[in-house]
Amino acid sequence: MEQRDSLARAEDESVQLTSDLIRIDTTNTGDPATVVGERVAAEFVAEKLAEVGFETTYVQSGAKGRDNVFVRLEGADPSRGALLVHGHLDAVPADPAEWSVHPLSGAVQDGYVWGRGAVDMKDMVAMSLATARRMKRDGIVPPRDIIFAFLADEEAAGDYGSQWLVRNRPDLFEGATEAISEVGGFSVTVKDDVRAYLLQTAEKxxxxxxxxxxxxxxxxxxxxxxxxxxxxxxxxxxxxxxxxxLVLTDSVREFLAGITEMTGMEFDEEDLDGAVAKLGAVARVVGATIRDxxxxxxxxxxxxxxxxxxxxxxxxxxxxxxxxxxxxxxxxxxxxxxxxxxxxxxxxxPVETTFDGALVEAMSAAITAEDPGSRTIPYMLSGGTDAKAFHTLGMRCFGFAPLRLPADLDFAALFHGVDERVPVDALKFGTRVLDRFLRTC
CATH class of the missing domain: 3.30.70.360 (Alpha-Beta Plaits)
Structure with a gap:
């Protein structure tokens, strides 16, 4: 009962923390003269981690206000490579005149948390933060060391974030062999009530x-x-x-093969654009990964x-x-x-890894335990993430920010879009999945 109550508390915290983080303005224009900076959000995260007993490492990455927070949770087997769980604190600009709610409101209404950064990626930051707090609070020892990193400047290619940290503070990632972050682990309803969860194994x-x-x-x-x-x-x-x-990479071929097995849908290479268009809202994402x-x-x-x-x-x-x-x-x-x-x-x-190994099995098992009958398949992201920096340190990088989404939600359109929002139920689902995954990774 106590374990269930503790997990339910973490689920609720994820929702509240997402709202809190959205209300902190971390707008990244890419222009040093107009960038707000991540300092206030980093201080907020550091305080929440210190509350439960973490000793935090606080690093400014190359410019005033470009702040990052790190904690390391020791695992049962320190000889194993550590897992890096990273998320960025910055968000792209938003024009309030275009939105149904103010983009910095963090409003919780109609079953969603609304605001800039809701899916990119203050939701994953909140889920990671809530899960780290639960593990520390409850004395949960993961099977390997876990490094939680909350970072600056992803939305401008990481010059004052991950790229700077990799060049100047590689010691912060000592022993890390694998990493998870955005953009993967979200569901796509492929038929009736059957969901595929897309795990990112590559990015352009x-x-x-x-x-x-x-x-x-x-x-x-x-x-x-x-x-x-x-x-x-x-x-x-x-x-x-x-x-x-047209170029079909291994990641895209595996994605298409997975969809075919789940739905019977064929992807004729003679008309691949037309075949991909049948995928609905996710077609824009996939279509951008079959050519430059x-x-x-x-x-x-x-x-x-x-x-x-x-x-x-x-x-x-x-x-x-x-x-x-x-x-x-x-x-x-x-x-x-x-x-x-x-x-x-x-x-x-580009960054690319294979869809195999113990970590992939742990991600898949955590998803299917919470959503029986679903399946995980690899895919390539058309955008870029901080994985580009961590890949250079020899880490296998995956997109795994788990969310179970409504079938009719155009998830891809929310990234950098108007009325960005994340379902409350998806945040709670993702927290349960992350909790299960980090205890078995």
Whole structure:
């Protein structure tokens, strides 16, 4: 009875902590001049950990206000590699005028916790924090050491978070051989009341690219055949409408095979785009992992309406499949042509591991114990996470932030979207799964 009561307390704490964390503004614009920083959230997390007896390590990562919190829970077998459980405290900006509730309200209503960061990823931070508190409070000894890390700056590629920590404080991750974090462990209803839980085993590379075209400056009223803006926009249009070749990685093949076994749905490689579209809301996620993408996101040129500028620039968000970087760059050269200079603003490699081993078995067992009849299958994330940093330390990295979701919820649309929210029941489910997993990992 006491164990059940303690677990129920942790479930309730997860809901409250998610709301509390959302109410702490940690907006990350990517611009040092306007970033709010994670300090207040980090102090909140450190206080909650200290309350139950943890000795915390508090680290500022390269800039004022970019704060991180670490604790280590000793396991029964210190000779085994440690497990890193990491989550980021920052969140992307949100415009309150677009939302049904204020994005920093943390409102708990209609069966959801609402606000910016609800699924990306203050929900997992809260579940991890509540589970760590329960384990420490109840004297639960996991089978191996567990490092809980609450981090800054994931939403801007980790320069003032995971990347800085890996370069400057690798001692904080000593002995860690595997890691879990976002974005995986969530359910997709594949038929009737049957759910597949997608465990992330891979993620595409992030390659943010600046394009620059030079021309001849001149008066806007005259005929002008060397206009930098014209040349740039033509190149950007070619790139933005280009469809890169279909490539099936091992992770995607295993995902499609799993869906086929569960539903009988076939994925004909002759019309894979059409077949993937039948997956419903998750089709956007999967569709972005069967080819490279290059989406123009920013344009910058000129300083006056009647002046033709000599330079025009654009930023393109490129996401590259494992093993495709060299071929991708060759294709860029062909599309853009010789007049377009390109510069990598960020270039973080893909991450991929296999869907096997004791940790995968423990994740799968924890899910199916809470949702009998379900199945776990691997998938690739089209975005990027802090796994890119920890992968360089030799860790196998997985996305495992478990949530049992309503069949009609468009989960993918909530990430960086308007009215971001997470179901209360999903938070409680995820806390039970994490508790079971961390006691058996």
């Amino acid at each position: 590379g992030i390659a943010w690219m600046k394009l620059r075209v030079r021309g001849r400056a001149g008066h806007g009223s005259m005929v002008h055949e060397d206009n930098a803006v014209t040349k740039l926009t033509q190149a950007v249009a070619r790139l933005g409408t280009h469809k890169f070749p 993408t290059a989406n123009p996101t920013m344009l910058n040129a000129g300083y006056k309406a009647n002046v033709i500028p000599s330079v025009a620039e654009a930023v393109v968000d490129c996401r590259v499949l494992p093993g495709r970087q060299a071929a991708f760059e060759r294709e860029l050269d062909e599309i853009l042509g010789p007049d377009v200079e390109r510069e990598w603003v960020a270039n973080l490699p």
